[in-house]
Amino acid sequence: MTESQKVAVGIVGASGYGGVQLVKLLSEHPEVEIVYLGGDSSAGKDYADLYPHLGHLIQNKVEPIDLDVIASRCEVVFLGLPNGLACKFAPKLIERGCKVLDLSADYRFTSLETYTAWYQTERDDGAIASSAVYGLPELYREQIKNSSLIGCPGCYPTASLLALSPLIKQGLILPETIIIDAKSGTSGGGRQGKINLLLAEADNSLGAYGVAKHRHTPEIEQICSDLARSDVKVQFTPHLIPMVRGILSTVYATLRDPGLVREDLITIYNAFYRSSPFVKILPNGTYPQTKWACGTNLAYIGIEVDPRTGRIIVMSAIDNLIKGQAGQAVQCLNLIMGWDEDLGLPKLGFYP
Amino acid sequence: MTESQKVAVGIVGASGYGGVQLVKLLSEHPEVEIVYLGGDSSAGKDYADLYPHLGHLIQNKVEPIDLDVIASRCEVVFLGLPNGLACKFAPKLIERGCKVLDLSADYRFTSLETYTAWYQTERDDGAIASSAVYGLPELYREQIKNSSLIGCPGCYPTASLLALSPLIKQGLILPETIIIDAKSGTSGGGRQGKINLLLAEADNSLGAYGVAKHRHTPEIEQICSDLARSDVKVQFTPHLIPMVRGILSTVYATLRDPGLVREDLITIYNAFYRSSPFVKILPNGTYPQTKWACGTNLAYIGIEVDPRTGRIIVMSAIDNLIKGQAGQAVQCLNLIMGWDEDLGLPKLGFYP
Amino acid sequence: MTESQKVAVGIVGASGYGGVQLVKLLSEHPEVEIVYLGGDSSAGKDYADLYPHLGHLIQNKVEPIDLDVIASRCEVVFLGLPNGLACKFAPKLIERGCKVLDLSADYRFTSLETYTAWYQTERDDGAIASSAVYGLPELYREQIKNSSLIGCPGCYPTASLLALSPLIKQGLILPETIIIDAKSGTSGGGRQGKINLLLAEADNSLGAYGVAKHRHTPEIEQICSDLARSDVKVQFTPHLIPMVRGILSTVYATLRDPGLVREDLITIYNAFYRSSPFVKILPNGTYPQTKWACGTNLAYIGIEVDPRTGRIIVMSAIDNLIKGQAGQAVQCLNLIMGWDEDLGLPKLGFYP
Amino acid sequence: MTESQKVAVGIVGASGYGGVQLVKLLSEHPEVEIVYLGGDSSAGKDYADLYPHLGHLIQNKVEPIDLDVIASRCEVVFLGLPNGLACKFAPKLIERGCKVLDLSADYRFTSLETYTAWYQTERDDGAIASSAVYGLPELYREQIKNSSLIGCPGCYPTASLLALSPLIKQGLILPETIIIDAKSGTSGGGRQGKINLLLAEADNSLGAYGVAKHRHTPEIEQICSDLARSDVKVQFTPHLIPMVRGILSTVYATLRDPGLVREDLITIYNAFYRSSPFVKILPNGTYPQTKWACGTNLAYIGIEVDPRTGRIIVMSAIDNLIKGQAGQAVQCLNLIMGWDEDLGLPKLGFYP
Known part of the structure; x- marks a missing residue:
């Protein structure tokens, strides 16, 4: 399904700003191939309807969120969903063998009590949650390398x-x-x-x-x-x-x-x-x-x-959407896959 | 020289942003008339060359800074000059009977040592400086009313x-x-x-x-x-x-x-x-x-x-240029002249 | 109900940008008093809930749109509603003796066919519509003076x-x-x-x-x-x-x-x-x-x-919201009432 | 002096916005190496003094403009100078065997009379000028491939x-x-x-x-x-x-x-x-x-x-600074060198 040697990745919640950063960064990443873009309200649309400027490179349709389909196609899944949804999907994706990088708040907390107190969401995925690593490589580099579930930090x-x-x-x-x-x-x-x-x-x-x-x-x-x-x-x-x-x-x-x-x-x-x-x-x-x-x-x-x-x-x-969101998730991906930490990630901004 | 009953005011340093705020606020003030606009590098120009949108209301020329001329025409003088210049001009204007509202840092300090330490300018106008009042009406309303020299606060x-x-x-x-x-x-x-x-x-x-x-x-x-x-x-x-x-x-x-x-x-x-x-x-x-x-x-x-x-x-x-600068100076003027503190000053912003 | 000598005005659709410009301009106008602010989705709210910065001057509540109430209180009514609504309300307000200044497209067209072709709205107020004047004073000053229904131009x-x-x-x-x-x-x-x-x-x-x-x-x-x-x-x-x-x-x-x-x-x-x-x-x-x-x-x-x-x-x-909208409506009001055309309208912008 | 196989390029006039785009684009280009950054008023400064965010990747100093030095080091020279200067430098660089991509107006005109009429600059480099090609690849692709002097178009x-x-x-x-x-x-x-x-x-x-x-x-x-x-x-x-x-x-x-x-x-x-x-x-x-x-x-x-x-x-x-300036010059470079036209040039913008 993917080019030889490339890692198949999917993005659930691809229509928002986090999603479109991921689409750009992963499109330019030398070791991965985007094989799935998923969304809820945007399901069925061409991705180029959402972001016409990408039409020349991204021909994918936004697909409905079907965890079996996602797991069958993707080795790695990025979740760019509102708080309180990733904790429903991630356990099932982990179970099916995917590595999961979550951009929401759901897997950032070691204490689910703290999470529930601030986010007003009850959870029952404690076992999985306790295996999550906080995805700030500068502090938790080694733990990230050995994890299958990353709670990527807020911006x-x-x-x-x-x-x-x-x-x-x-x-x-x-x-x-x-x-x-x-x-x-x-x-x-x-x-x-x-x-x-x-x-x-x-x-x-x-x-x-x-x-x-x-x-x-x-x-x-x-x-x-x-x-x-x-x-x-x-x-x-x-x-x-x-x-x-x-x-x-x-x-x-x-x-x-x-x-x-x-x-x-x-x-x-x-x-x-x-x-x-x-x-x-x-x-x-x-x-x-x-x-x-x-x-x-x-x-x-x-x-x-x-x-x-x-x-x-x-x-x-x-940049709140790159180091503060999508870029950091890709940085974690690089660590998880054993690649160079900075593989495919931009280091030179355009100025002015 | 002025309309009956109106107070004659002048602005020295009228070409900058502080100056143009003063021009607007004083043009709309019911009790004053602008009788002098002065500048250094802009002297000789029509004010409308600097700010073409004001050409329909402000026909003044920017005049050179001549203290005798200013004092002969103006009851009140606003100084909108770089730090270190007001302290040269203000004593002579005060001497000639003008009231002076200074928008620079020169008359904000009770201790000239503090001023000199932070602004690297030696001064010899200590006597005059000690009579200056800090022009924040919300704190020094009564002192402002009885002063002839106001050091208007920074933004x-x-x-x-x-x-x-x-x-x-x-x-x-x-x-x-x-x-x-x-x-x-x-x-x-x-x-x-x-x-x-x-x-x-x-x-x-x-x-x-x-x-x-x-x-x-x-x-x-x-x-x-x-x-x-x-x-x-x-x-x-x-x-x-x-x-x-x-x-x-x-x-x-x-x-x-x-x-x-x-x-x-x-x-x-x-x-x-x-x-x-x-x-x-x-x-x-x-x-x-x-x-x-x-x-x-x-x-x-x-x-x-x-x-x-x-x-x-x-x-x-x-608004850094109004309450933070020109408007506050006019507020002080109102106090000095015994007018209502809010006379002629805008209280309703345009939105958005 | 109003201060002696002031003309009672109302604004229907006061919550949008056109509405808030009118609120500002009419608040500062020397000859009118705002006696009614009406809205649909915002009815019942304090106006200061919509625009907190106005809370110190505008204590009105947004009232539901009741034409009898409006007509009983207001000599002049400004309509700031989506296209297709003013043509429902204006005839009844005119009938009840109000002067109406409409900010929508409803009364801008001499040909209702043109209106219907471009705005896809059927109308049955042809008689009233034909009495409307296009509210661009620079072109139709005299007609505006003698009209009770003004279709204010688009920006x-x-x-x-x-x-x-x-x-x-x-x-x-x-x-x-x-x-x-x-x-x-x-x-x-x-x-x-x-x-x-x-x-x-x-x-x-x-x-x-x-x-x-x-x-x-x-x-x-x-x-x-x-x-x-x-x-x-x-x-x-x-x-x-x-x-x-x-x-x-x-x-x-x-x-x-x-x-x-x-x-x-x-x-x-x-x-x-x-x-x-x-x-x-x-x-x-x-x-x-x-x-x-x-x-x-x-x-x-x-x-x-x-x-x-x-x-x-x-x-x-x-300024699209003043000369392009609310200010022009007030300019028309001035003409209708026989006041100076520029009464209460700003002529000096803040710069920069 | 350069990495094996990489083409040595220099930028004269590296301190402006055109220069800094070139620095970024050429730094990321797989086939070139920047071996010279030159400027006039900025000569002697570290490039990172001008653009601190580049300090981690660009350690070059800005050097004075010495055509012999430039020609001895560079195979290709980009000129990012004010109009009227490139026409002094380009002939000597061409003579010394460099290929020249000029970002100014100097080599955009087939008629030097037109140039002189609009730019008020007398020229005596007619022979060289007549060999220049207008660097818009979409129109003059083949001519660019065979040229040593490109007048890159304005934005x-x-x-x-x-x-x-x-x-x-x-x-x-x-x-x-x-x-x-x-x-x-x-x-x-x-x-x-x-x-x-x-x-x-x-x-x-x-x-x-x-x-x-x-x-x-x-x-x-x-x-x-x-x-x-x-x-x-x-x-x-x-x-x-x-x-x-x-x-x-x-x-x-x-x-x-x-x-x-x-x-x-x-x-x-x-x-x-x-x-x-x-x-x-x-x-x-x-x-x-x-x-x-x-x-x-x-x-x-x-x-x-x-x-x-x-x-x-x-x-x-x-983007006025990329396709409208520096990127287009690199696109011309690609053609001149026989590389893929889009080598090293960005095709996916960050959004939003």
Whole structure:
């Protein structure tokens, strides 16, 4: 069914922004072939009806979601579905021998209680869920390599955790002082006709949302707590920015050792991410622009220390739909398959 | 020289964005008449050459800056000049009997040492400077009424101080925990051909700048310290947002009393700003969008409390060029002249 | 029920972008008082729930649409409803003595056959419809003054007709050569959750739509034909531009007399619009930017002649929601009531 | 000096937007190696100082422009310089055995008189100039393959000529009726600090410029005349659009045969571009969005016929910096070197 040597992959939920990124990235990936695109409301349509600019390369139809069909054709399945659906499908796909990369929140939590508390969804797939690995390769590279079920991180947690991890892992900050002020382009809201995401509403405007209650909070806290080996709470505030793609997380924390200077921290970060091909620590006094990451799987990190206040300020920029979503899933796929971690993933954005 | 009963006003530095806001606001103000528009590099040009859309209403030429001419014609002078120039001109205008509203940083500081440390400009106008009042009417209304020299606040300090003042004045927060994450449209960078302000560079991108060293930091700290009657240091991080106008300041601080809830704080804010016609405290769970303030002299303030962390998060949105600059100067003028504080100032933005 | 001397006005369909412009403009108008805001899906809500930034000035609730109630309270009614609804309501409001300004297409056509052909709506209000006047004051000022039912023009026709009228009226061009290439911000698509109007889709992109079949075509042709006293067909192509507000119409036509130069035409346009306070003809070589008109009821017109091709190119810029919609309706109201044509209407945009 | 088998290429004028696109495209091209980056004002700087996001992949310094050094190192040289400079350098590089791809206007004209009339630059390199080929592969594929000096087309001519060529070549339209209404993102204005290109000025605004006198006019006319084998004049009007990248050309012309329908023309276009891997003719009723082309070397073309007026309307969308500039130069390189025409060039844009 597939070209010789290529791995057959399918995408369930191919019509949204996560789906179309996957379609692009997997189409250009040298080792895989897309053999299935599935959707619910879009089933039966040509994919080119949804995205006419892809008509010259993607001739697939969107097919209905039939797990037997999917499993018979695909070695690897990407799930790009609303929260609460992947946990219905993934167990059956795993059972049928597929590897599953889930882009929703369903398999990000080690505690289903936390999941249920924040997502208001009851679950009965605890056994499978406990086998899932959090798909942030920079932190869980080895575990990902040996897993068949990946809960790919949210876009905000990716940007925020890449900024925070060296500090927490090495005990450099007071965890109770962590504040994450995050800013995202509107594509993070998905391809749905919401009034607040209209250009007429969102352009030339700026505001916070989900203050003190956004669902990415427990996800960030879970990983921070895992790194710190103690319970960490963070202050997380997302903002909607009048741009299409990109996230900037500005992270504040108080240093334990007020004598540390910027150069020290740049050295620490560079060491921490030495084996991570997609994390780029910026030199002294350079702060990241989200545009630099746009169209790539990179995370750019800038670091500043304020000796007046004893705080470190870390800024991380990613493309919310690539490193924050589809690209990261492909990065996990590369690890699972034993390929180079950066195989087929873009590292050079177009500028401007 | 002027229409009967109207107050003659002049604008020095009329060609920039601050200048053109003043031209608009003062043209529509019922009690003043613009009798002088001055500039340096633009002297001799028709104002309509700089802003063709105003040609039908503003027939003035931009005149060279001659203090005797200005003083002979104007009762009130607005200075919209780069930092370090107002302190050369203001003393001579005051001497000649003018009232002066300065939009630069020159008269914002009670300590000229602080000014010199952050702005690298030596000054010898200490006597005059000590008579200047910080032009934030919501905090210094009475002093403004009796002053002839106003140092109008910067755009970031305006948004940040309106968010912080009730908390500091009433001792509700731990001052050492204050973090201000501020976001501004690019018009704050002025009408000058800088690469980083090009649409091609700034659009669809986002980044921080001046981290831990922006010059608005000491200005915010001075007023906070004045309110707190003790030395306050803040963490202030500005960001450039891909939009024309607007500032959002997201302010974080730890509450002294973790039992306070959002409703308490909304009540406190409403009381604090009861006599301030331009500050609007939003109801429970509503957070400000900068677009709401765009084209007005209003500041919208939203309040959230996070019981998980004990922090308050306050968001304030203004139009950086109106309440953050020209509108505030006109508000001060109204106070100085004994007019209604909101005379001639816009309160209803166009939407969307 | 109303303040003494003020005219009581109501808005049916107050929740959309046309509605909220009317709310702003009428709130600031010195001679009217808003006594009714009506809607269908939004009935029962506070207006401030729809537009929180207006909460400090507009305390009205959105009321259900009850024609008797409306007529009992309002002297003048603005209808901001989808096409095909105004023709149900207007006859009954006229009957009850109201003056009606309709923002939809229902009363723009002298021929109901044309309307039905392009809008697929059968009508039985022919008698009333024939009494309606096309609400473009620059062309039909006197008729508007004496009418009780105004069909306010569409946004594209306003921009296009202001550019074309002097040429057609005075027979300066070959009518069969008229091409109108129009560009609009996305607010023209209304406050509805359409995918193509999302910021993520529409920002940083550009495309034509409705090519050779947009419903504003017959509206433009009707007025052109009326001016020419012969049947005129135009080529009209609208484009969606990644901005919130504004329309630019670039109009091309072949001059009958190839000896005419730009200066001649500027003179002709200035004469044609001498009595029109909202049309501004730009001087030699200046072309309009839509931003100049933003927030105002102005139309800026720039003119160029190409001696190489014998064509005139006219560019007109308006704010699609003000001169292209709500502001024009208020301008018509001013005429109907015998007030100054420009009473209460903004003439100075904020810049930038 | 270079990796075995790779072709050594240099870029003179690497600091601008054209340069940085070339750096990206050539870095990812499988058959070339960048061995020289040159500039004037930026000479001596690290390339990563100009574009920090490229620091992880491009360690080159910008070198001064020394033709002997360039020729000694490079087999192929891209010139990305202001108009009037390439004609000084190219002859010497050709003499020294280099192949030259010039992105400026200097080698686009078969008549140096036309060049001098529109560009006000005297030239004495007529012999070399007459050997140059216009680098639009879709029209001059065979000539490009055998040339050492390519004058790469401007961005507007690329979009416009791809839309017009089938019509002109096959005599389907009346050439004197051609009107090109073109719309470009602001990156076309280059990386220079011009006031009108500031985000604060250009965002949320729209205007025409260079009406009846833009320098791309004679370039379009030259190629149209060549195709028509007679003198063709076009009406060309460029507009600045508030977006970073992308050009849409909306082209109008009167059909000779009013009986032709849209389907006929789609068939004709598909045939005309059958061997052109980067031109995509859209199906019935689909019109191109510039975003579809963004980040690719593709041109999307949509076609409409208006039976009411007898006109054809053709819309073509490209990325102005890729197919409109750097990508097209690489496409020419591929032809010159005998490689596949689409080698190393992107065909799948990121969306949204």
